Amino acid sequence: MTKKKIGILGASGYTGAELVRLLLRHPKVELVLLTADRRAGQAMGDVFPQFAPYELPQLVAIDSVDWAALQLDLVFCALPHATTQVVLKDLLAKAPDTKVVDLSADFRLDDAAAYAKWYGHEHQALELQKEAVYGLVEVYRRDIKKARLVANPGCYTSCAQLPLVPLLKAKAIEPDEIVIDAKSGMTGAGRAAKEAMLFSEVSEGFNAYGVGHHRHMAELDQEFSKAAGKPVVVSFTPHLLPINRGILSTIYVRGRRGKTAQELHAILVETYAKEPFVHVLPFGQTPHTRHVRGSNMTMIGVAADRIEGRAIIVSVLDNLTKGASGQAVQNMNLMLGFAESTGIDQPAMFP
Amino acid sequence: MTKKKIGILGASGYTGAELVRLLLRHPKVELVLLTADRRAGQAMGDVFPQFAPYELPQLVAIDSVDWAALQLDLVFCALPHATTQVVLKDLLAKAPDTKVVDLSADFRLDDAAAYAKWYGHEHQALELQKEAVYGLVEVYRRDIKKARLVANPGCYTSCAQLPLVPLLKAKAIEPDEIVIDAKSGMTGAGRAAKEAMLFSEVSEGFNAYGVGHHRHMAELDQEFSKAAGKPVVVSFTPHLLPINRGILSTIYVRGRRGKTAQELHAILVETYAKEPFVHVLPFGQTPHTRHVRGSNMTMIGVAADRIEGRAIIVSVLDNLTKGASGQAVQNMNLMLGFAESTGIDQPAMFP
Amino acid sequence: MTKKKIGILGASGYTGAELVRLLLRHPKVELVLLTADRRAGQAMGDVFPQFAPYELPQLVAIDSVDWAALQLDLVFCALPHATTQVVLKDLLAKAPDTKVVDLSADFRLDDAAAYAKWYGHEHQALELQKEAVYGLVEVYRRDIKKARLVANPGCYTSCAQLPLVPLLKAKAIEPDEIVIDAKSGMTGAGRAAKEAMLFSEVSEGFNAYGVGHHRHMAELDQEFSKAAGKPVVVSFTPHLLPINRGILSTIYVRGRRGKTAQELHAILVETYAKEPFVHVLPFGQTPHTRHVRGSNMTMIGVAADRIEGRAIIVSVLDNLTKGASGQAVQNMNLMLGFAESTGIDQPAMFP
Amino acid sequence: MTKKKIGILGASGYTGAELVRLLLRHPKVELVLLTADRRAGQAMGDVFPQFAPYELPQLVAIDSVDWAALQLDLVFCALPHATTQVVLKDLLAKAPDTKVVDLSADFRLDDAAAYAKWYGHEHQALELQKEAVYGLVEVYRRDIKKARLVANPGCYTSCAQLPLVPLLKAKAIEPDEIVIDAKSGMTGAGRAAKEAMLFSEVSEGFNAYGVGHHRHMAELDQEFSKAAGKPVVVSFTPHLLPINRGILSTIYVRGRRGKTAQELHAILVETYAKEPFVHVLPFGQTPHTRHVRGSNMTMIGVAADRIEGRAIIVSVLDNLTKGASGQAVQNMNLMLGFAESTGIDQPAMFP
Structure with a gap:
């Protein structure tokens, strides 16, 4: 089976690093895109030295990505809120078949008024917000399997x-x-x-x-x-x-x-x-x-x-795991038709 | 002015060490007795090396202390509960003029039945319990000034x-x-x-x-x-x-x-x-x-x-300070007629 | 392929827990024996609650194990030094085909005199000591592949x-x-x-x-x-x-x-x-x-x-990993003919 | 006795806070000036909340200070290197009787060439550098007593x-x-x-x-x-x-x-x-x-x-103490004729 092509937007933050940690051992996916605007041009191992021994794509700026050409199967978006809605609107316009798990707060609130009240500005991608499924698997598993855009819940x-x-x-x-x-x-x-x-x-x-x-x-x-x-x-x-x-x-x-x-x-x-x-x-x-x-x-x-x-x-x-990136991979597994626990079944590390 | 003679029972625990830390710089008292049964015969600097540079009495076993002869002005009792009531009953019988600040839970409860319920045995010094004043200074300041036995509150x-x-x-x-x-x-x-x-x-x-x-x-x-x-x-x-x-x-x-x-x-x-x-x-x-x-x-x-x-x-x-030993020194200051803040007015250490 | 049957002696310590963490996801082995003398009869999840969600054998006492009947493929020994040599002598006498990775210091020193000097007593299993291979894979890989008893190096x-x-x-x-x-x-x-x-x-x-x-x-x-x-x-x-x-x-x-x-x-x-x-x-x-x-x-x-x-x-x-249990699994992989990185290739967890 | 008037330049850093902690209880000095350019106008308790209960001068910008008018007895300078030499040159020109303990590296090196090599620029106050005494009390106690400018050593x-x-x-x-x-x-x-x-x-x-x-x-x-x-x-x-x-x-x-x-x-x-x-x-x-x-x-x-x-x-x-601010107070004590241990004799806080 060919591996699914995956991108991570915002790979230089902690949830980005946690996604890389989990996906490096996921047997069914391949990381083909890592973005990090301020660190564009660097290796992931420069930003997180624990990844220096692994082969990973170089960090690039989001603006430099050609979404239509890349044809990613799924993108994890770990960008700041507000930025996220602008980036995803563009991405999904250009590559409508790409699926998205968004780790920001941008698509979690159904109610545009509630969003505006708590975040202080109008939402910039209301039509996507309507499509978004709230990604707490244990509650919304059925909807997530069919979703194109999943709003990963807060920790x-x-x-x-x-x-x-x-x-x-x-x-x-x-x-x-x-x-x-x-x-x-x-x-x-x-x-x-x-x-x-x-x-x-x-x-x-x-x-x-x-x-x-x-x-x-x-x-x-x-x-x-x-x-x-x-x-x-x-x-x-x-x-x-x-x-x-x-x-x-x-x-x-x-x-x-x-x-x-x-x-x-x-x-x-x-x-x-x-x-x-x-x-x-x-x-x-x-x-x-x-x-x-x-x-x-x-x-x-x-x-x-x-x-x-x-x-x-x-x-x-x-x-970082069930509260963010692990939950996001759990969502991906459902969205791409994998067994739900694939790549996220390791026991806790204690001590 | 001659300094008041002070003892600490149970000096090898953390509240004991905190009392020593505070009292070493208290201008009106002198530490003349430190007990620690399991460490008897050792120097305080063996048990808490931070005190090695200071002159302090050697640790002794409680049983070896002649309360009547010592004529301590005040004793801090930092012993385990249950043990405490037995030790203090003996101490106050032999040296009734010695004042006591007890840091255990033994004399905090007015109600003998409540004590028996929570601690699983009858109280062994009920007459002392009646005498004891609850030592939260901000609430009971007036009573504390006149007390012989103060039950220092829990943290x-x-x-x-x-x-x-x-x-x-x-x-x-x-x-x-x-x-x-x-x-x-x-x-x-x-x-x-x-x-x-x-x-x-x-x-x-x-x-x-x-x-x-x-x-x-x-x-x-x-x-x-x-x-x-x-x-x-x-x-x-x-x-x-x-x-x-x-x-x-x-x-x-x-x-x-x-x-x-x-x-x-x-x-x-x-x-x-x-x-x-x-x-x-x-x-x-x-x-x-x-x-x-x-x-x-x-x-x-x-x-x-x-x-x-x-x-x-x-x-x-x-x-360890306001929740135990600092509060205990605050009580001592009132009981011995010192200004309430003496020796405990240092600002917090941050970072 | 049937999975290899693995035992861990001393599973209630930290290196034992680390072995369980790594082996639970190892695709080619099955944990069939966990010993812990003081915790015998308890579940591994009682001793290390992170394992409560997983199926694992109950902890047993070493003395209760029938080595000949169990026919383990490999045993990890995470017992204190000195005890180790006695236990392994008995085990290998009764089940000579079982392989052993020993995490103690007992079989690391070639020289019986050096052992006696540093550990204060004569070695109790000198013939095993002669057989033991020092388990630093990067130096002794070839010997380890053929060994029955590997002395895992110190951290x-x-x-x-x-x-x-x-x-x-x-x-x-x-x-x-x-x-x-x-x-x-x-x-x-x-x-x-x-x-x-x-x-x-x-x-x-x-x-x-x-x-x-x-x-x-x-x-x-x-x-x-x-x-x-x-x-x-x-x-x-x-x-x-x-x-x-x-x-x-x-x-x-x-x-x-x-x-x-x-x-x-x-x-x-x-x-x-x-x-x-x-x-x-x-x-x-x-x-x-x-x-x-x-x-x-x-x-x-x-x-x-x-x-x-x-x-x-x-x-x-x-x-705990390359300094103990990960290194031990690396040794096991060589001794049982698996690919050397199997089950121990996860990236570091930072932060 | 009137208390000596003391200033701290750079009070919003950790060594500044440590100086305040120690000097608040020093019986012979009074803090009359605290500077912190970026926090000017704020209370010290806004920058370090542990000081909120204490009376302290408001933070001011260095440029706003009239050195000649203030007539400070001694200034602690906890500013970044390079800035320090410029500030102190100005201060000592306007208030030549003020003594200075400098906690930066600016006056520690006797050799102007060594300074230029390690810090990448020419020293801006060479005549002060010649006057400065290296402030490791145990080695240079005699010189420190007579010094106007002491270069506090590095930690x-x-x-x-x-x-x-x-x-x-x-x-x-x-x-x-x-x-x-x-x-x-x-x-x-x-x-x-x-x-x-x-x-x-x-x-x-x-x-x-x-x-x-x-x-x-x-x-x-x-x-x-x-x-x-x-x-x-x-x-x-x-x-x-x-x-x-x-x-x-x-x-x-x-x-x-x-x-x-x-x-x-x-x-x-x-x-x-x-x-x-x-x-x-x-x-x-x-x-x-x-x-x-x-x-x-x-x-x-x-x-x-x-x-x-x-x-x-x-x-x-x-x-922060013997490696910086405590050492600085020890220097101050010598320079102002106090007993060397005044205000810095508290035992360590452990645990």
Whole structure:
């Protein structure tokens, strides 16, 4: 079988590097295009020296790519939001058969008004937004298989949706009393050089940020409201951990109509019984970020709160893998007709 | 002025070391006794090499101490719970004029039944328990000045009480909807050699523990109920951070009778206007653990949640300083009649 | 093709876990035996929760294993030294067709007297020691292919041998002026619960240990002397880094008979031109541990010292992968006739 | 006594913050000027939130300062090199009675040609350079007391000079066979936002840099040559540790004329017997960076190498304290006639 031809737009960031790490061992695809505007002309091994021993295409600028000629089977887009919609509009106009998994936030929101409110400008590719499928495989698998453009979900939101969407769908929890206290490793903040992200500013410390307002909320609102069948607004606070990889969400919920923590646990166990990338722990146990590091696995634990009727849910994933690039490859596998776990089935690296 | 004679029981643990660090520069006291049963006969510099350049008494076993002869002015007790009550009963019988700041949990709970429930055995020094004053200076300053035995509060509980007690006293928040999501540095777990505390098990990771049940809850229940004038039970989840020092509590509350987040903030600003060791940030800002590292300062921030009527409070302290040994020295200063900030006024060490 | 049946003795340590991580995705083998005496009866997922989602044999005690009945194709032995020689003597007596890759130090030293000197007791399986092949693939590939018992090299020593053995063989450096300053991540110290290895003792700090004497020296002396054809004794100082994985050796050498740093570099480039797991950087560049994290790659850099005639060589590997379990799988691949890179060709995980 | 009036030029960097931390508790000085050009108009607490609870002068731009009017007793200059010489030339012209401790490299080199070679341009204040005294107190204490302008030494170089200068002066080691393998915490690299200094680039990793050439070498050459009475050139390799504070130098030397490691140790013990900020460990022991964290202490250990006639010396200091700002305050104390340890006698903070 000839391998499928794949491109990565924005290969010099962390999600780009994670895509390369995963795809280098994927048996059914071939990396034929890597773009990185500021590093165009360099080797991938100059930007990420771990790839120096491997054969990879040289980095090029996006403007220099001839989409029609390249005839890529699929493109991963790991560009900043806003830029993304402009680039993809052009790409899909010129190469309409190329499929796209977009890792930015640009195509995640169905509602153009919500987009404009949270991102401060009108969307530039509304017709594509209508076509886009939200790429949380465990929820939208069927649609993803048929999609041309998939909007890969955010890392924080994936970590919160995987435990909460089934409970909201089952109407098993009160939608108005959800508190999500989320903690993320630093790679979630990207590779841009900012003072607040320096080693000496981050290590040996911890802080919340965006308290009371954070762009990920729009995505949570949309998906939770869909699941609940009514508007849901949650309390959500993100924090920065002095680690590279990993998100842990501690979620406080109240069971509806007497639903106990055990019953909530049972719903999740059943929902995810056959999912390759969601593992529900035995009741009362909660997961560590380190046990999913570098893997595409999500782990979820449920425990009873000592306050009657309340439960505490803890979910973890690796923000670069299941929270971004691993999830993106999972989407690609579905879109190109591969077995869903191909190339992303490695166990976590601990220690 | 002759310096006061001070002893530290349990000097080979982290809170013991932190006491030595602070007291070595305290101008009004002299360390004359350091105990450490397993390290008896060694120098403090063998157990904590940072003290090798300083003159300090040799470590001795507790059993070898003649309390009556020593006539210590004050003893810091940094022993494990249960052991503590036996040792202090003996000490105070033999040297009734010696004052004690106890850093264990043994004398924090007023209620013997609560103690027995959470610690699994009857208290062995109930008459001392009655005498003990709870040592959160900002709440009990007046009583502490006259106390012989002060029960130094827990680190998690101090971090939660400093923001919440004034709000509960003012009946400004709903006491039944409090969620405390707490994250602590590793020194809070002590110096015992356990697999789960190894560097390779902890670094580059994050996890919750004791979900739904944790001994600190008894102390929280007691003090919050006192403040509110009615029973208060909160949701509380502790987590372990891959850092040495620092606790951050993210606290989700609902204002009572229309109290806004700004009004909650105003109550805290007013309460702590003159306190040397509590700093309330401008409304909307939240603190980092690194900005209190090694200092006795607590920092508190208040922000509005996007859900109307709800607020998010973030408080931080250094678990070894304001959360343990710094707070203990603050208590000592009051008990011995020194200025409250003596020896504990150094700014945080960041970076 | 039926998969080869593999056992891991000592699966509850870090090298055991790394073997499981690598072998779970190896297409030609099947894990049929995992031993862990203190954890016998537990699931591997209890000991290392990252493996909970995978099917693996339950942990058993070594004494309960019937070697003759099991007919394993190959066993990885990750037991403590001294224990190892007793266990393997028994195993190979009962199942002489089983092949063994031993990760301990027990079979690395040819010279029984050297073993007794450095390890403080007589060797208990001298006849096996004679049979054992030293398992540094890049040096002994031919012998390893035919071996029944391979002594997997130490992590520090692999990191030093890969750059130095070719230079000593080529008589290109002075053998009497070699200084090796080595720094290792904490997983090299194993999983035993010791105070000195606690997170709070290790993080935010750095130290040398075993200064002037360290057991790895015996292995270095043996292999360097073989390579040079005369006794070689080097200065070697190990240090502990506050990281999980990675060894970096900074090596100070003087060229012989006018050999320049560039010439030393050229020798290494040529030696390793076709090796899959040794990458020599362009002259003047030096590698980071993070660029080999989790991979089986070794990276080597050579730079000129400003002192004429001297060169500085920096080599890195992941102590758990190329320094232990990855190297062991590389040996297994040769011993069982697989392609050498099978199952160990994943790129490093950075960040 | 009225307090001395002190200014800090460049207060928004890490050495500036460390000066503020130390001077806030110094009983004999008052901070009356803090400059930070890019942050002019802000409070120090905006730039370093740990100082928000303290009263400090607002940050101002250097150009806005009227040196003649201010009549500062002493200025700490923590500006980038090259800028420094221009600023100080102006300052000392307008306020010739103000004393200066300069933390940059600008006045450390006696030789204008060496300066031009290593820094790539002619020195702009040669007459001041002639006046400057090199500020390593343990070596130049007498001159420093009388100096107007002191060039505070570099962090790497202090860590290497304190053990080596006495041995070179005593002609106890071969000056041509010195290898210094130095490892530094990240704060040594400053607070500028650079990709290579991001948390995700630094944590969980380790690397050498500037191999074979590094500006600190000029300073080492100068001071070692003075000590030895002849030109000395050493091998020196700096590395970056994933920690905030701390330098550890592992130094390989050969004793001259049969001098043993014990004899080298004895020379250091005698040299530093009365020094408050240098602690020589018992023979064979070596220090950890964590045991000097946040203190002005240097610790030195000496062990015998197994190669006859060779010794391994390990020295540690905190790069921000004894390696920069603590050393600067020590200089100030001498220059203003205070007791040398005033304000810098706190023990290290470990854990």
